[in-house]
Amino acid sequence: MNRALRLLRRRAIGSIPVLLIVVVLTFLLLEAAAGDAVDAYLLSIGGGDAAIAQSLRAAYGLDQSMPARLWVYLSSLGRLDLGWSVAFDRPVRDLILERLPNTFLLMGSATALSFAVGSALGIVAGAKPGSARDRVLSTLSLMLYAIPGFWLGLVLSIVFAVQLRWLPTSGIETIASGRTGLSRAADIAAHLVLPVATLALVYMALFLRVMRAGMADVWRLDFVLFAQSKGLSRARIVLRHVARNALLPLVTMLGLQSAAMLGGSVVIESIFAIPGFGRLAQEAVSGRDTALLTGIIVTSAVLVILVNLVIDIVYAALDPRVGASERGA
Amino acid sequence: MRVVRNLLATPEGMIGFVLIAVLALVALFAPALSPGDPLRIAGRALTAPFTDPAFPLGTDRLGRDVLAGIVHGARTSLLLGLAAACAAPALRLCVGLAAGVSGGGGAPGRVGAGRALPTLPPFLLALAFDSVAGPSVPVVVLAIALGAWADPARLTRAQVLSVRERDYVASARVIGMHPAEIALREILPNVLPPVLALSAIIVAAAILTEAALSFLGLGDPNVVTWGSMIAEGRNVLRSSPFLSVFPGIALVVTVIAVYLLSEGLGKALSDREGAA
Numbered sequence: 001m002n003r004a005l006r007l008l009r010r011r012a013i014g015s016i017p018v019l020l021i022v023v024v025l026t027f028l029l030l031e032a033a034a035g036d037a038v039d040a041y042l043l044s045i046g047g048g049d050a051a052i053a054q055s056l057r058a059a060y061g062l063d064q065s066m067p068a069r070l071w072v073y074l075s076s077l078g079r080l081d082l083g084w085s086v087a088f089d090r091p092v093r094d095l096i097l098e099r100l101p102n103t104f105l106l107m108g109s110a111t112a113l114s115f116a117v118g119s120a121l122g123i124v125a126g127a128k129p130g131s132a133r134d135r136v137l138s139t140l141s142l143m144l145y146a147i148p149g150f151w152l153g154l155v156l157s158i159v160f161a162v163q164l165r166w167l168p169t170s171g172i173e174t175i176a177s178g179r180t181g182l183s184r185a186a187d188i189a190a191h192l193v194l195p196v197a198t199l200a201l202v203y204m205a206l207f208l209r210v211m212r213a214g215m216a217d218v219w220r221l222d223f224v225l226f227a228q229s230k231g232l233s234r235a236r237i238v239l240r241h242v243a244r245n246a247l248l249p250l251v252t253m254l255g256l257q258s259a260a261m262l263g264g265s266v267v268i269e270s271i272f273a274i275p276g277f278g279r280l281a282q283e284a285v286s287g288r289d290t291a292l293l294t295g296i297i298v299t300s301a302v303l304v305i306l307v308n309l310v311i312d313i314v315y316a317a318l319d320p321r322v323g324a325s326e327r328g329a
Numbered sequence: 330m331r332v333v334r335n336l337l338a339t340p341e342g343m344i345g346f347v348l349i350a351v352l353a354l355v356a357l358f359a360p361a362l363s364p365g366d367p368l369r370i371a372g373r374a375l376t377a378p379f380t381d382p383a384f385p386l387g388t389d390r391l392g393r394d395v396l397a398g399i400v401h402g403a404r405t406s407l408l409l410g411l412a413a414a415c416a417a418p419a420l421r422l423c424v425g426l427a428a429g430v431s432g433g434g435g436a437p438g439r440v441g442a443g444r445a446l447p448t449l450p451p452f453l454l455a456l457a458f459d460s461v462a463g464p465s466v467p468v469v470v471l472a473i474a475l476g477a478w479a480d481p482a483r484l485t486r487a488q489v490l491s492v493r494e495r496d497y498v499a500s501a502r503v504i505g506m507h508p509a510e511i512a513l514r515e516i517l518p519n520v521l522p523p524v525l526a527l528s529a530i531i532v533a534a535a536i537l538t539e540a541a542l543s544f545l546g547l548g549d550p551n552v553v554t555w556g557s558m559i560a561e562g563r564n565v566l567r568s569s570p571f572l573s574v575f576p577g578i579a580l581v582v583t584v585i586a587v588y589l590l591s592e593g594l595g596k597a598l599s600d601r602e603g604a605a
Binding site for chain 1: 459461533
C-alpha cells in the first residue's frame, strides 16, 4: 500500500507540469487559427462594421497581445475560471459542467458494459487458443472492431429507430415531456440504448482482442506448466493463473481508451444529438470559439490524467514489479 | 522473403494481402476505372442502386455517381492511412522509450513533455488542429498523426515499465552498461513486436479517423472521401439509406483487410522467432 501511495504522490506531482504544457500548447495552437470568435459571430448575424468588431473584441479582451492573454488565461485558470464563451455568451466552466454529466453517463455505461462483456468473452476465447470457439470469437471481434463507430451508429439507428421504431432516434430525453423521477430515468435510458450499444460494441471487440492476446501469451509461460503439473483443475488455471496475468494489458488499454473514448464521444454524440461534452467540442470548432475549445481540451486532459492515476494504482496493485525500484520523490 | 512466405501461408495474411492488393489496384487505377471528376453531376439524382447499368450503385442527392465516389475514395483513404502512419512512428517509439527509461530519476519536466500529448484525446486534438489549419489533405494527415501518437507511446511506456523491472535489465545495470545501451539493446528488442503489430492498427485508426473527420465536415472538400459520402447520405437516410451504407461497407472491408494483414504479419514474425 505504501508503494501505491508513493506512486500516486509522484504521479500527482508529475501531472502539474503536464497540465501546464497542455494549456500552453493548446493556447498557442489555437492562437494560430485564422479568424476569431468575433469574426464567426459577425458572420452569423450577417456582418457588421469594423467599429462593432473592435468594441466586441475590446469587451471580450481579444484585442490584447498574445502573451498578455496567455497570462490572463493562466491566472484565471488558477481560480478554476475557464474564461468566457463568445459563441454561447456564457462562462465556459458552466457550459462544460452542464454537458459533462451526459457524457459521463454515456461513457460510463459503455465502458462498464464493454469491459465486462469483452473481458468475459476474451477469457472464453483465450481459455483454449486455437479452438473453434476462439476462432469464431476472434473473427467476430475483428469484424466488429473494423466498423467505424459513427457508421455503426447510423446503421443501428436506421434499423432500430427508423424502420422498427423501437427506440428514439436522437436526444438525451423527450423534450418538454414533464416527466420526473423513475419515468424520466426510463426515458433517458431508452434514449441511451443506441449510443451506448454503438460505443460498447466497438470497445467490447477491443477488450476481447486484448484479453485473448494476453491470455495466449501467458499460456506459454513456465508457471502455467507448473500449475498444470501440480494437477490444478483447468478452471482454476484459466481463471487464477492465466486470466489474472492477462488482465495487466487490459488495464493499460482501459487507461489508453479513456482518452480515445472522450474523443469518440464527439462523433457519437453528434449522430445521436446528445447534448454532451463531445458535441460541445464540435460546436466550439464551428463557432471558432477558442476559449471554449481550450477549456474543453484542458478539461479532457484533466479527466484523462485522473483516470490514468487510478489506472496506475490498479496496475501497481496487480503487478508488484511496477514501482518496485522507485524511491520516494 | 521467408516472412512474406510465412505471411501468405496464414489464412489471415493471405486474405488481407489479396484484399489490400485489390484495393491498392483500384486506388491506383481510379482515373482509368471511372474517368472524370467523381464530384461532377453525372446523371439523374437519387437513382436507386442496381437499376441503371450506367450507375450500378446509384447516384446521390445531386446525381453524383456513387461507384465513382467509392473508387476514388479508396485513393484518399489508403493514401491518408499510409501517410499518417508513416508520419511519426520512429519519433513515437523514441519518446515512449525515453519516458519509460527516465521515469524514475528524470526531471519532471522531461517526463511531463512525454506525457502531455498522450493525455489529449486524439480525436479532439485532430479536431482542434484541423479547425486551426483549415481542411486540406496534408493538414488532415498531420492532425491524425498527432492524434495517433498517443496510443503507441503509452503502450511502449507500459511495456518498458514492465520490461525494465525484469532481472536481465538489472543484470545489465550491474555490469555497468550505459542506460542508452540498455534501452537500445536490452529493452527495445523485447518491446518492438507488440509495437510493430500496433503500427498496422494505426493505419486502420488513421483511415477511421479521417472518415470521422470528413463525416463531421472537417475533411478536404475538394476530395471524395468515404466519410464525406456517408455524411452526405445521412441527409436522406430515411429514403435512401444505400447512400450511407455502400461507402460504409467499403470502409469496413478496407479496415478488416489491414487488420488481417497485421494479424498474419504477427504470426509470420513469431514463427520466424520460433525457428531462430
